[in-house]
Amino acid sequence: MIFYPLLSAVGQSLYSAESRLDENGFVVDREVFVGLENYAEIFVGAQSERFYNALANTTFFTVVSVALETVIGVAFALMMNRAFRGRAFLRAAVLVPWAIPTAVSGLLWRWMFQADGIVNALSGSQVLWTAEGMAAQAAVIIAEVWKTSPFIGLLVLAGLQIIPEEVYEAAKLDGASAWKQFWAITLPLVKPALMVAVLFRLLDALRMFDLPFVLVGPRKESVETLSILAWDSANQLQYGAASAFSIVLLLYVSVIVYMFVRLLGADIFQSDATRPQSSRRRRAVSPAPRPAAHHQEETR
Amino acid sequence: MATTLTSPTPARGAAGNAPTAGRQRRRSGGSASGSLLTILTWLLALVFFAPVLWMVSTSFKQENAAASTPPTFFFEPTFEQYAAVLAQNAGPYFANSLIATGVSTLLVIVLAVPASYALSIRPVKKTSDVLFFFISTKMLPVVAVIMPIYVISGRLHVLDNVWTLVILYTSMNLPIAVWMMRSFFQEVPGEVLEAAQMDGAGLMKTLRSVLIPMVTPGIAATALICVIFSWNEFFFALNLTAAKAATVPVFLMGTMTSEGLFLAKLSAASVLASLPVVLAGWAAQKQLVRGLSMGAVK
DSSP states (O other): OOHHHHHHHHHHTTEEOOOEEOTTSOEEOSOEEOTTHHHHHHHTSTTHHHHHHHHHHHHHHHHHHHHHHHHHHHHHHHHHHSOOTTHHHHHHHTTHHHHSOHHHHHHHHHHHHSTTSHHHHHHTOOOOTTSSSHHHHHHHHHHHHHHHHHHHHHHHHHHHHHSOHHHHHHHHHTTOOHHHHIIIIIHHHHHHHHHHHHHHHHHHHHTOOHHHHHHTOTTOGGGOOHHHHHHHHHHTTOHHHHHHHHHHHHHHHHHHHHHHHHHTOHHHHOGGGHHHHHHHHHHHTOSOSTTHHHHHHHHO | OOOOOOOSSOOTTOTTSOHHHHHHHTTOOSHHHHHHHHHHHHHHHHHHHHHHHHHHHHHTSOHHHHTOSSOOOOOOOOOHHHHHHHHTOOHHHHHHHHHHHHHHHHHHHHHHHHHHHHHHHSOOTTHHHHHHHHHHTTSSOHHHHHHHHHHHHHHTTOTTOHHHHHHHHHHHHHHHHHHHHHHHHHTSOHHHHHHHHHTTOOHHHIIIIIIHHHTHHHHHHHHHHHHHHHHTOOHHHHHHOOTTTOOHHHHHHHHHHBTBOOHHHHHHHHHHHHHHHHHHHHHHHHHHHOOOHHHHHO
């Protein structure tokens, strides 16, 4: 179930559906085995310009939107973690952008971004958001960040809630400022949850499809991502090329994910990642485990 | 509106103090800066929420007011759009979505909690390989995956079947659930487990009465994520279902493509479609604040 789609894509990518003349001069529409020709086409052939553009767009969208989402998401989580009136309402409310299917929110944004739409009316500008160029890229990024920041916010908030209160009390006794507490305590403890959230955002952002597709449209140079390129090839019955694009994207995604995990999330994989944390806690929670038994009794 | 709940001087050491009370005081320094932060939070949330408000307000407009230029801000509200949406017999779509979302989320949590526990507390040498294997399913573009899945479903005669979606959504959400739950389990201090072991609690007992209560916020967040991802999943639902098993996102797009783009109606349908998620978010956020972690180590 997991490997069949992958294998079938690899197999498909070695074929081409182009009409060719056979030995007798007849046109055949059969799929022909072309080996790595589809890949050569992508990297150095006729498709290469479009491919490198899509690769650049995909990377640009991913880096900018995931970075913005992370900052906004963490800010949201920190704010929502505080006590204030109506936070239950706000916590549920900020989920709405994420709850609307991307295809639909793409449409809604397209309508808000249209030349005489609400965005231009409110900002008093005349930007053509859904045409080509920088404005279209900005529109995609705004809609994407708007939609997926709640995801990171929610996961970080859950991570924040699991941090024991005592950890902060020790820091407060030491007179650590709120800023310092954030960098020295909150961030390291939330890091595993945050890293996983960012990782899954990377996975999805690199495969971004519906938002630029609905918001701006297919075959628009400035917003064409690798997924759209693969879709477009498949739509023209170029299944071989489409599969080749998909495989290249797969490789690209796995390289990025691998690099991300190795460079930033080293402790995701260190099984003893909890050690330094728990020793920090041990200090914070001095007369340690004994009374835990007591609590257990209560939960029983 | 903007008042903090910062109580004067906390009775710190009091054992009977509810964990939430301690939690509520966190990070809300002085009350002046606290209310400033609260105002800031509301402002930021409002900016964020503005497009949703616009959608909600549009859903109460007549079609011509919704499409007017410049946009109208003041209008006589009408329930016409909601009536139109409800008249389209949206019931079966919602039922399908509820089944696909509810059952798959339940399955994911039941499978992910033990799996992530094993991967975080008792890691083996191949743990990282296993974790990478889990997310490898998320690396191929959906466009490339849909064809083989369509072919398989066709051969098994499970096209247009809501249980196919249940299986797909379960496998779609399982990787992220395992990864998330694992990161939450890792936040649990080792002493807690040692203490439980010293008390002679077995594996199941430790998991049930010590670990799970501690990571409840994590489970709630993970479940909510699964609910949202399956609730608004569009691509599989569009390609693998027809009349019988179509879900809410398919219905949403259907309201629009069959009769041109009616913005007010689409807005009304979107509002209705996101209501269950808001309810789920409301329910989950209650679990989110009930962090029991501090009680456990005390």
